[in-house]
Amino acid sequence: MMKILAFETTCDETSAAVLEGERLRSNAVFSQISLHRKYSGVVPELASRAHLEKMPFVLASALKAAGVKLPLKKGAVDAVAFSRGPGLPGALMVGRVAAEAAAELAGAPLIGVNHLEGHLLACEFDRGRAVRPLQFPLAALIVSGGHTELWHARGYGDYRILGRTRDDAAGEAFDKVAKLLGLPYPGGPSVEKEAAKAKGVCPDFPRPYMPGTRDFSFSGLKTAVSYYLAGQLGQDFYKRGVRLPPAARARVCRAFQDAVTETLVRKTADAARSLGLKRIAVGGGVSANGALRAAFGRLEGFEVRFSEKAYCSDNAAMVALCALRRLEAGKFRNSLKVAPELADPGW
Numbered sequence: 001m002m003k004i005l006a007f008e009t010t011c012d013e014t015s016a017a018v019l020e021g022e023r024l025r026s027n028a029v030f031s032q033i034s035l036h037r038k039y040s041g042v043v044p045e046l047a048s049r050a051h052l053e054k055m056p057f058v059l060a061s062a063l064k065a066a067g068v069k070l071p072l073k074k075g076a077v078d079a080v081a082f083s084r085g086p087g088l089p090g091a092l093m094v095g096r097v098a099a100e101a102a103a104e105l106a107g108a109p110l111i112g113v114n115h116l117e118g119h120l121l122a123c124e125f126d127r128g129r130a131v132r133p134l135q136f137p138l139a140a141l142i143v144s145g146g147h148t149e150l151w152h153a154r155g156y157g158d159y160r161i162l163g164r165t166r167d168d169a170a171g172e173a174f175d176k177v178a179k180l181l182g183l184p185y186p187g188g189p190s191v192e193k194e195a196a197k198a199k200g201v202c203p204d205f206p207r208p209y210m211p212g213t214r215d216f217s218f219s220g221l222k223t224a225v226s227y228y229l230a231g232q233l234g235q236d237f238y239k240r241g242v243r244l245p246p247a248a249r250a251r252v253c254r255a256f257q258d259a260v261t262e263t264l265v266r267k268t269a270d271a272a273r274s275l276g277l278k279r280i281a282v283g284g285g286v287s288a289n290g291a292l293r294a295a296f297g298r299l300e301g302f303e304v305r306f307s308e309k310a311y312c313s314d315n316a317a318m319v320a321l322c323a324l325r326r327l328e329a330g331k332f333r334n335s336l337k338v339a340p341e342l343a344d345p346g347w
Helices: 033-039 045-065 091-106 114-125 170-180 187-195 217-235 245-275 290-297 316-328
Strands: 003-008 013-020 022-032 079-085 110-114 138-143 148-155 157-162 281-282 302-307
Touching: 003 045, 003 091, 003 110, 003 316, 013 045, 013 316, 022 045, 022 316, 033 045, 045 091, 079 091, 079 148, 079 316, 091 110, 091 157, 110 114, 110 245, 110 316, 114 138, 114 148, 114 281, 114 316, 138 245, 148 245, 170 187, 170 245, 187 245, 187 290, 217 245, 245 281, 245 290, 290 302
Parallel strands: 003 079, 079 110, 138 281, 281 302
Antiparallel strands: 003 013, 013 022, 138 148, 148 157
């Protein structure tokens, strides 16, 4: 069975994993949430430094759990993979250099994969084994802190982008609304937790369906929340440190979350119907949101697949699986010839 060592450093998780065949032997993840929380968002320079500091420990942990001895020697692994983009340039460089060094030591091919493809393929994991292969063709929604994209997936490595965000991604909008409400970073879990407490009539925020396009735009929705809060608390409410009482805050969270989930579900379902697709796969950090999962679950006429919550956020396991599918197909592109900023969904 092919053994693949993988690295993930696109944003604020440092991760290394070992995949042997379909079995995930290890998946070590160090999250930087506590580092960035006081800034209510990711600070790129701090993220890069944290990756550099934590990578040796994360790598050692992943290799030890997988039974791979250090230092790496020729033949220790059959391939080395890393996320080549999209992501923060400095953070990507840390993962790339680590992967280059590991590939050189192990005498193994180096494979750069698209981070967003990893979120899609993460749907194949079932309790640490890649035993739920995707059935193509399907509509894929990749929804995370930095990206909201809709793909027509016709096979492994055969993807056509149908729509993408024109401004704020869904996860980014969650973070910004959480900050306006005085909730801790990351915003997605905080808003979801508050929304579950909502009682009574909630505000009515717009649904940015953007008729005539499959693109997404959540900046206006975030602004609508800001205007609503200014109307309730005064124009300079944020600077003055004035926040809504808990009950009212919960209703705003519920209204905002409903607007986002209804928009994502409707646009994905409409795209799938227009292409005659019966399958939908949803991946990315925001796909862990319970309201989004429930809304997709209510769709009729579709088979909807989500990744397990353990693999929704950034992780190296999904990177390793991308490399495995690429190698199984007998093709991959030498990552050293591809700049991270030019990464696209295809192979």
